[in-house]
Amino acid sequence: MPILGQNSPLRKLQLRASFKNVDHYEKPGYGLLPFDFARLQGGKTLIVNPAGEFRTIPTESLQSVVEGTLPTSSEIYRDLESIQAISNDVQLAGELVSNKVAAKQESLREFTGLHIFVTTLRCDHTCQYCQVSRRNTGEGSYDMSKEHAEKALSWVFKSPRKVVKIEFQGGESMLNFTLIKWVVLRAKELNKEHGKTIAFVIATNLTPLDEDILSFAEAHDLHFSTSLDGPESLHNANRPRPGKNSYQKAKDGILRIQERLGRDRVSALMTTTQKSLSMPKEIVDEYLSLGLDGIFLRPLSPYGFAIKTKSFKKYDSREWLKFYQEGLDYVIELNRQGIPFYEYYAGLLLKKMLSNRGTHYVDLQNPSGTAIGAIVFNYNGKIYGSDEGRMLAEMENEELCLGHLDTDTYESVYSGEKLLSLLDISMQEGSPGCDQCAFRHWCGSDPAYHIAMQQDPVGHKTFSGFCSRNMGLMKIIIDKLENGDDFTKKLFRAWAWRR
C-alpha cells in the first residue's frame, strides 16, 4: 500500500472524508434506567429517578438521551449517570436505585407513629376556616370518654413502631384536660411493659392554659402546638372568640410556656386566609418576635367551616404560591442577615429532594399516610386514617371512617378491605396523572383532599389544587437550587439535613 506523504493533497482529502468529530465515534454504550421528566421554564427539563434524585438538562438534549446517542464524554451524560438515569452497567445502577428507594420508604417499615386523640369537639373560638366543625363549649356530649381513650391506648401499644407520638386535638383539646391528664398517666403506666418512646403533644389555642396545666406539662414533658396566624389584627380577624383577644391569649401562652418549660416546648402553625396574602413578611416577623425558630407557611384546607363559609374559595393556588414565594424569600433574606429561621414546607420538600431520607409528614406520603402514618380516634370512638378523614366526617362524609373503637379491632382495621383499598388507590405508580409525573417522587397522595374537592379519592390531577400547589412549590425550590445564589443553595442543603 503506497504511503502518502504528510502533506499530500490526497491524504488531506482522505482525512477530511474519513474522520468526523470524535463524538461520532463514541458508541452509545449506555442503557436507560427508569426516570421521569418535566419541562421547566428557560429551556430546561427536569429528570428525576425513582429515588427522587434529580438533575436538569437542556430540553433539546432529552431526545438524544432517550435515543442513546448522548456522547458518554459529555457533562450531561455524567450528570445523568450520577443519578442512575442512564448507565453503562444497568444492573448495578438498578440495584443502587433500589437501595435508595428503600431508604426513602423507611417510614413504611416503621408504620404508624402519630396517634391523634380528639379529646373534645368543643371550642371557645369561632374561626371562619375551622376544619373540624367545632361545637359550643357547653356541649359535653362532644367529649371523648375514658373508655374510648383506654381502647385507643391499646392501639398505640400495638403499633410496631418504637417511637410514637400521642397528639391531643379538638375542638379545643384542653377544654377536656381531665382526659388528657388521664391518658398521659395511663400511657406511662402501660408503657412500663412496652418500653416505647412516647412524645405527647397538645394541639391547643392556649386559651385554657393555667398554672395546673403548666405544672402537669412540666412534670410529664408535654409539648404544645398552637395556632398563630400572624400579627394581632390578622390573627383576631381569622380567629374570633368572646373578648376578641385570641392573639393576646396565644402570645401570652407561648411566652409563658417558653419561660417555664423552654423554647423548644411550644411550636405554632399558621393558616393562610385571603387577608394573609398581602402580609407574608409581617407574619414571619410575628413568629420571629415570639422567639419561634421557624414557620410553616400553610394554605387553607377544604374542610368544615372553611367550605361552609367559603373561606377556602377566596384564593387559588396561584395566589397562595405568590404569597409563599414572598414569605420564603423573606426567610432566606433573614438567614442571610445572620438570623437563623426555618420554613417547614420547603424543609420537608428539600429533605425529600436532597437527602437520602424520607419524611414522616403524612400529607406527602406514597402510598398515602392514611392509618399507616397517622391514625385518629375521634371523640365519639370512630376511627379515621387521617385528621382530614375526620374533618370530612364532620361534613357528614364517612368515606374515610375505618371503624369504631367499640366494634373493631386493630387487626380488623389494619388488614381490612377499606384501608387496604385506600392505600392501593393512593399508590402514585397506578394513579392517573401521577404515574408519570416527575414531581411525584417528592409529593404524596391526599385522598381526603380529593374527596372533599372532587368527590373521588384519586381525583383528576389537572384540576387538583393539591397538585398545582405542590408542583408550583417544587418548581420554586428547584429554581432556587438551580439559579439561586450560593448562600441560598447552602441554606437549602442545610435545611435538607436538619433534624
Added chain:
Amino acid sequence: MELRFNKGVYDKEALLRASYSLANILTVKIDDAGDSWCAVITPSADVTVDTARDEFLIAANDEELRRTIRGRTEQLRMLILAHAYSRTKFSAPETPAQG
C-alpha cells in the same frame, strides 16, 4: 381545529394522555383515520386556538417520549420497586413460609 398524527410515530395512548393532562384548557376527540389519528381539538373559552394546538403538540411529543422510556425500562422499574418495597416489609410474601 383538526390535527393529524402519523400512526407510525404516535401511539393512541400518547394522544389520550396528552388530552387528559390538558383537560383544563382543551378537549380532544380522537378518531382513527387510517394511517393517522385525527385529533379534533376544542380550546376552552379563555385559550386561543394557537395556544391549544401548541400545548397539545408539545404534550403529545412528551407523552410519546415517556412511552418510549417506559417501554424500554418497565421491567427494570418493576424490579427496582419490588426490590425496594420488599425491604420495607410493606408487602406480604406471595407464598406462606414453609415451617
